[in-house]
Amino acid sequence: MNLRWLMRMSKWARNPPSEKQVKLFLLVVAICFSLFAYEYFIGAPEWMKLERVNRRFW
Numbered sequence: 001m002n003l004r005w006l007m008r009m010s011k012w013a014r015n016p017p018s019e020k021q022v023k024l025f026l027l028v029v030a031i032c033f034s035l036f037a038y039e040y041f042i043g044a045p046e047w048m049k050l051e052r053v054n055r056r057f058w
Contacts, residue, residue, distance in 0.1 A: 017025075
């Protein structure tokens with residue numbers, strides 16, 4: 001465990017984040033999880049997939 005992480009945890013224990021910040025964090029996590037689940041189970045659209053580019057300069 002890094003000393004910096006211990007200091008950060010002690011700071012959060014003394015001054016916890018507000019309820020609004022916790023809700024925002026949970027909302028962001030839920031959006032990320034829903035996007036991951038959509039792509040995993042249904043698949044990404046064709047326009048969203050990357051194409052490999054051959055970058056030979058010979």
